Amino acid sequence: MAGTDILIGIDAGTSVIKAVAFDLAGRQLASAAVPNRYTTGADGSATQPLAQTWDDCAQALRMLGEKVESLAIRTAALAVTGQGDGTWLAGKGNAPVGDAWLWLDARAAPTVGELAARQANRARFEATGTGLNTCQQGSQMAHMRAHRPELLEAAEVALHCKDWLYLNLTGVRATDPSEASFTFGNFRNRQYDGTVIAALGLEDQRHLLPPIVEGTEITHPLTPEAARETGLRAGTPVSLGYVDMVMTALGAGVYGGGGRDVACSTVGSTGVHMRAVRWQEVHLNAEGTGYVICLPVPGVVTQVQTNMAATLNIDWVLNLAADVLKGFGQDAGPRDLVGHIDRWLVASRPGQIVYHPYISEAGERGPFVNARARAGFTGLSQAHGYADLLRAVAEGLGHAMRDCYAAMGRLPGELRLTGGAARSAALRGIFSASVNAPVRVSAREEAGAAGAAMMAAVAIGAYPDMDACVAEWVLPLLGEAEPPDPALVAAYDRIFPAYRAAREALPPAWDALATARRTGD
Numbered sequence: 103m104a105g106t107d108i109l110i111g112i113d114a115g116t117s118v119i120k121a122v123a124f125d126l127a128g129r130q131l132a133s134a135a136v137p138n139r140y141t142t143g144a145d146g147s148a149t150q151p152l153a154q155t156w157d158d159c160a161q162a163l164r165m166l167g168e169k170v171e172s173l174a175i176r177t178a179a180l181a182v183t184g185q186g187d188g189t190w191l192a193g194k195g196n197a198p199v200g201d202a203w204l205w206l207d208a209r210a211a212p213t214v215g216e217l218a219a220r221q222a223n224r225a226r227f228e229a230t231g232t233g234l235n236t237c238q239q240g241s242q243m244a245h246m247r248a249h250r251p252e253l254l255e256a257a258e259v260a261l262h263c264k265d266w267l268y269l270n271l272t273g274v275r276a277t278d279p280s281e282a283s284f285t286f287g288n289f290r291n292r293q294y295d296g297t298v299i300a301a302l303g304l305e306d307q308r309h310l311l312p313p314i315v316e317g318t319e320i321t322h323p324l325t326p327e328a329a330r331e332t333g334l335r336a337g338t339p340v341s342l343g344y345v346d347m348v349m350t351a352l353g354a355g356v357y358g359g360g361g362r363d364v365a366c367s368t369v370g371s372t373g374v375h376m377r378a379v380r381w382q383e384v385h386l387n388a389e390g391t392g393y394v395i396c397l398p399v400p401g402v403v404t405q406v407q408t409n410m411a412a413t414l415n416i417d418w419v420l421n422l423a424a425d426v427l428k429g430f431g432q433d434a435g436p437r438d439l440v441g442h443i444d445r446w447l448v449a450s451r452p453g454q455i456v457y458h459p460y461i462s463e464a465g466e467r468g469p470f471v472n473a474r475a476r477a478g479f480t481g482l483s484q485a486h487g488y489a490d491l492l493r494a495v496a497e498g499l500g501h502a503m504r505d506c507y508a509a510m511g512r513l514p515g516e517l518r519l520t521g522g523a524a525r526s527a528a529l530r531g532i533f534s535a536s537v538n539a540p541v542r543v544s545a546r547e548e549a550g551a552a553g554a555a556m557m558a559a560v561a562i563g564a565y566p567d568m569d570a571c572v573a574e575w576v577l578p579l580l581g582e583a584e585p586p587d588p589a590l591v592a593a594y595d596r597i598f599p600a601y602r603a604a605r606e607a608l609p610p611a612w613d614a615l616a617t618a619r620r621t622g623d
Contacts, residue, residue, distance in 0.1 A: 106178035108170065109558050110334075111551030113346060114159060114184030114263050116140065116204060121162040122551035123170050126178070126564050128575030130547055134165035141201075146208035152190055152198035155263065156270045163332040174335045179562045180324075181317060181554035182271065183343035184264035186281060187237040189246070191257040191310075196269060199256045205237035208464070210245035211473070217244060217302065224390065226301035231384055231394025231405075232284040235467060240285045240302045247307065260310040268342045271332075272322035276315040280344035280396045286311060289394045289403050290381050317341040318398045318560040318568065341558040348395050348404055349553030351376045354544040355518040355580055356404060357397055358572040365514035367503060367533070369523035373412035375468070375506040376404045377514060385511030391469050392509060398557050399568045407468035407506035412499055413523050415459040415477065416443070419495045423488065443492065444528040450493040453593030456480040456601050457491075457498035458608070465612075469509030470605075474612040480604045496529060500536030500594065501601040513537045518580065520544055535590030536598075540583035546576070 108131065113120045115138065122133040136158045140150040159182075167173040187205035192198060203209070217223060218234050227233065234241060243260060246253050259275045269275055279292040286302075288295040292314065299308055321339035329336035343349050347368075348356075356366035357378045365377040376395075381403050384394055393406035420443075427433075457479050460466045465473040479494060507513050517539045523529045524543045534541040546552055556571045565571040 106176055108173065108176045108178060109555040110163070110166065110177055110180035111548070111553070111555035111558075112159060112162070112180065112182040112267065113349070113548065113550040113554065114138065114155065114182065114267055115346065115550075116185045116206070119155070119158045119162045120548060120551055121159075121166040122548045122555070123166055123173065124552065124555050126559065128552065128556075130552070132166060132169040133548055133551070134162050134169060136162045136165070140204055140206075142206070146211065148204040148206035148208070149201035150204055151201050152192070152266055155202070156267060159267050159270070160328075160331040163334060167333040174333060177334060177338055178564070179321060179339040179341060179558040180334070181341035181343045181558035182264050182267050183346045183349040183550055183554040184262070184267060186262065186345040186347055187239060187285075188262060189239045189242040190261040190263060190266045191253060191259070192261060192266070192269065192275070193256045193258050196275075200253055202263070202266070203242050207242065208236050210236045210241040213245040213248060214241050217241065220301065222301035226298045227390045228386060229288045229295045229298050230284050231289050231386060231392070231403075233391040233393070233471060235471060238285055239281075240298075240304065243304055243307060243310075244302050247303065254307055254310065257310055259312050260307075261312065262345070264343060264345070265312065268340065271324055271328045271340050273325050274315075274322045275312045276342055277312050278317060278342050278344050279314055280348055282311070282314045284393050284395050289384070289396060292396055315342050316398070317343055317557045321558070321561050339558070339562055341554070341561045343554035343557050344398055345395060346550050347374055347376070347406065348397055350520065350550040351404060351553070352397065352556060352572075353546050353549030353552035353576065354520040355542070355576050357399060357402065358569070358577055363512075363515035364518060365507060365516070366518045366520070368521040369412050369499065369519065369533070370521035371412065371414050373409035373499065373502065373506075374406065375408070375503055376406045377507070377510055378402055378404050387469070387509050389470060389509070391467070391471055398560075405510045407509055409459065409468055409502050409506065410462040410464050410466050411459060413521075415461045415495050415499065416523075418461055419492050443496075443526060446489040446492045447496065447528045450489040452493065452497065452590055453597040455482060455486065455490060455494035456501075456597065456604055457494040458601070458605055459495065459498040459502050469506050472609060472612065474609070474616045476612055476615065478608075480600070496532050497536070497594070499523070499529075500532045501598055503533060504536045504594075504598060505602065505605070507537055514539050516583065517541045518544060520546070520549055530584060531587060531590065534584060534586040536594050538586055538591045540585045542580045542583050544576070545579045545581065
């Protein structure tokens with residue numbers, strides 16, 4: 103479009119919605135963010151009002167307009183991604199049907215247990231490449247069908263977060279190939295699959311699934327109503343991005359290895375471990391866990407395993423130190439202690455204690471699924487001090503990462519890191535040694551929004567294909583490769599079998615603990 107030089111990426115996370123402006127070469131110009139609130143309940147619910155989420159998105163775009171001069175007339179296109187899974191129902195006139203069930207919602211747990219026990223579940227997994235869990239729209243809709251049928255009866259379409267925002271931006275009911283195929287379809291052809299829908303018991307709800315739109319090829323114009331609410335120009339092309347996990351990985355470097363077997367881990371509150379492969383190379387593990395999520399590249403998908411908690415474990419161990427210090431009248435919080443992590447790691451020996459980082463109350467989901475899994479140390483002695491505990495926690499994150507990549511078939515040849523933990527040189531060294539691969543860190547600030555904007559860039563012809571876009575938007579922002587320390591690699595090779603052996607032996611203990619705690623309430 104003549105006179106336009108800006109692409110906007112919208113990243114609607116669970117707690118924050120961001121609108122980010124990039125120039126056509128991928129340089130970030132400005133960003134705006136609005137908190138995105140949600141509500142949890144004692145019944146395991148986690149919900150968010152649909153109208154509120156759209157209002158917050160529109161506000162973020164208006165705020166971006168205040169930061170970028172002439173944003174409306176300079177915008178060539180915008181794209182939207184957002185939190186994955188969950189169920190966002192719309193009915194007559196595109197009005198919300200209740201509040202959205204988020205990916206955090208656990209109410210479908212009994213239904214997941216029933217579906218997972220059926221013989222048809224393996225065929226569902228073989229098609230989708232995705233393990234069954236409570237966060238997925240298919241599980242939630244199956245639970246609604248059994249327990250809240252009035253919701254599905256009032257609905258005309260079942261959307262995800264980004265799909266809901268796309269509907270408000272364009273008036274078009276649609277979803278993208280990534281969420282469609284890992285929930286209801288087949289990653290090989292990126293279409294809905296009748297076997298999967300039948301395995302979920304949702305044949306009668308098939309009409310609620312929206313058309314699948316490829317956002318690198320098809321855009322829809324911003325409606326006049328959305329233009330008034332966002333401050334942008336009516337008719338601006340809008341691209342429907344893929345789910346936020348793969349948009350973040352795309353922006354951070356999961357694709358574009360130049361022949362190297364690269365992987366990308368986002369190590370934040372949770373851990374997301376991904377590798378890009380041709381769909382013919384997908385490794386489906388016997389346990390039926392993980393995700394296979396399409397990339398906006400023909401024939402290429404990501405294999406994904408996710409840890410329920412990553413740096414939350416480090417927050418916990420730092421809180422222990424903070425609590426002790428408060429007992430002696432020193433007011434120091436975890437943020438004050440972060441700067442001491444590298445010093446504590448230097449003061450301890452590697453590979454001495456096994457720690458399983460299952461600190462989340464929801465247990466673990468990758469590379470195994472067990473809601474009763476809990477964190478713990480194995481191998482403590484009276485000779486160990488606080489520095490040893492902290493090192494074990496950090497190494498536990500590395501072992502969990504290795505556990506996840508091993509479930510995908512092989513360890514990567516190069517690891518690209520994003521997330522808060524990537525800022526620590528010591529943690530990078532632990533992760534690098536854990537998978538025995540050099541580490542590179544992306545300097546990209548808003549990788550999720552960038553991944554979405556890259557789809558818009560291809561859609562409007564700014565680049566001929568995603569490979570060309572990656573070459574300019576992603577690869578130049580990757581730092582130099584940091585090779586693994588051979589001594590650390592050897593230490594972790596020795597202790598990882600103990601990590602796996604303990605993890606595989608602990609489920610009966612987790613069950614007994616859960617029973618004991620429930621009985622004691």
